[in-house]
Amino acid sequence: MKQLIKGLRRFKSEYFCTHQDLYAELSHGQHPRVLFITCSDSRISPELMTQAEPGDIFVIRNAGNLIPPYGATNGGEGATIEYALEALDVKQIVICGHSHCGAMKGLLKHEELRESMPLVYDWLKHAEATRRLIKENYSDRTGEELLNITIAENVLTQIENLRTYPAVHAKLFRGELKIYAWIFDIDTGEVKAYDPEQHAYLPPHAVLPPEEQDPEFATEFPGCSLPNVPTPTTSRTNGFIKELDSRPSIAASTPVPAYASAWQADSRGNTDRPDGRDTHGQDDGKGSYSLHSSQRHPMSRLSSAQLDRIYRGSGSQ
Numbered sequence: 001m002k003q004l005i006k007g008l009r010r011f012k013s014e015y016f017c018t019h020q021d022l023y024a025e026l027s028h029g030q031h032p033r034v035l036f037i038t039c040s041d042s043r044i045s046p047e048l049m050t051q052a053e054p055g056d057i058f059v060i061r062n063a064g065n066l067i068p069p070y071g072a073t074n075g076g077e078g079a080t081i082e083y084a085l086e087a088l089d090v091k092q093i094v095i096c097g098h099s100h101c102g103a104m105k106g107l108l109k110h111e112e113l114r115e116s117m118p119l120v121y122d123w124l125k126h127a128e129a130t131r132r133l134i135k136e137n138y139s140d141r142t143g144e145e146l147l148n149i150t151i152a153e154n155v156l157t158q159i160e161n162l163r164t165y166p167a168v169h170a171k172l173f174r175g176e177l178k179i180y181a182w183i184f185d186i187d188t189g190e191v192k193a194y195d196p197e198q199h200a201y202l203p204p205h206a207v208l209p210p211e212e213q214d215p216e217f218a219t220e221f222p223g224c225s226l227p228n229v230p231t232p233t234t235s236r237t238n239g240f241i242k243e244l245d246s247r248p249s250i251a252a253s254t255p256v257p258a259y260a261s262a263w264q265a266d267s268r269g270n271t272d273r274p275d276g277r278d279t280h281g282q283d284d285g286k287g288s289y290s291l292h293s294s295q296r297h298p299m300s301r302l303s304s305a306q307l308d309r310i311y312r313g314s315g316s317q
């Protein structure tokens, strides 16, 4: 606790004192522009990773960034979503999963939790659709790779759950809401966003509409220049990358799941495949990217009409 108290003192003397105008304004009300849903994991800090200021984002956090379907429970998630959309008029929602997620590890051994952690066991039932999808479609994957697939698919499953809320459904229908699926990679400090058209996780700006593009996005994601900080390619302890790198036997015709191209893609959507094939993204000159068909997800769980409805929206703020 000593560290927390020291932090409180430092916050008051430094940040608060230099942002008194902001806090004075916020004392009259909040107008966050984004509902940010992410995991309780201590390694995830939504405000820090997005450099958001107080008042910018309205946050829901729980184990596994789960959203129980509407009516499934009377928990705080539904009330918070409703408040964000109806009272605060939030027009953008981000669901952000992350690498090394303990909740998703738990989901992969769900039955083992029944006795040791019955509350976690019950909570993870809200990700049952993810578990079933993984079990029936990725039975050939193991270890870190399986975990990363689960993390990526779970974010999409939770978006489907989100759509069951009347407030969300109605706003999507009117094109007044956008929902984004993100994954934060603890090893690299980077976020990838799901592109429903390509069914792949890409650099976050790649899924934004043209009106939200910024010249800054044309440059690569900044790396770390501090001495003794290994580059992502050497520092990654993420077993998935290593595992994929050591899988040159992947048949040339084997589709590479969405998350694979995502987590290896650089800031312009270019990727390097372990089999050496050139699958670099094609810049169409309009700020969007198209990937080789082999990089697309092997499954298409949502119809194009559904996807269009989920991600369509009027201009965001």
Ligand SMILES: [Zn+2]
Binding pocket: 039, 040, 041, 063, 064, 065, 098, 100, 101, 102, 103, 104
């Ligand atoms: Zn987590």
